[in-house]
Amino acid sequence: MTLLHLSITARSPKAFARTVARLLGGEALPFPPCPGAWIAFADADDGTAVEVYPAGTRLSAGPEALAFSPGPPRRSTGATHFAIASPLKAQQILDLVEGVGWTARRCDRGPFSCLEVWTGEGLLIEVLDSGMLADYRKGMTAANWRAMFGMEE
Structure with a gap:
């Protein structure tokens, strides 16, 4: 999917x-x-x-x-948020976000890292540059999730 x-x-x-x-x-x-x-x-x-x-x-x-x-x-947007992959480098993303008055910070989510971007709407967008996306694709699998949270079958 x-x-x-x-x-x-x-x-x-x-x-x-x-x-x-x-x-x-x-x-x-x-x-x-x-x-x-x-x-x-x-x-x-x-x-x-x-x-x-x-x-x-x-x-x-x-x-x-x-x-x-x-x-x-x-x-309130509640728990709604989304993650996107960006062709920009992390610093370019941070500069863009700052330029429009949004806030951002680097975060470690465990199986991947991202830039946590908070929009002026109070909505969270997790933005990943190419390196972060590679880690996301490796780490965000059902098998890794089970292992990380002790859900082995």
Whole structure:
């Protein structure tokens, strides 16, 4: 299985999508199916994307297709977060994040390390450069997870 895209909400979808697109090495474009939404594409241009809807947007099953409706913005993202691989080097990521007013720090997650990026929306994005991604792919396996947490069969 491969994650192809995900959707989140933001107070400023355009600015948020543009920053995420820069982290992904790609580009941000309007997302016409949802008024005011934007989509950030990854550099590979293989369909990997993050859809960014206006804060408060709700999804529902419309009569024939997905329907978008406005709602009041939520204050908390809860436990929602995501990890992305970036073609940028760690320092470039840190500089980009600082430049848009977000915060970041280097973190060790056990089987991998990442840059823990906190957006102005209170959302966590774990950003991995190429070296971190290599460690992630080696360490984040079901077998390693079982071993790390004593779940051997």
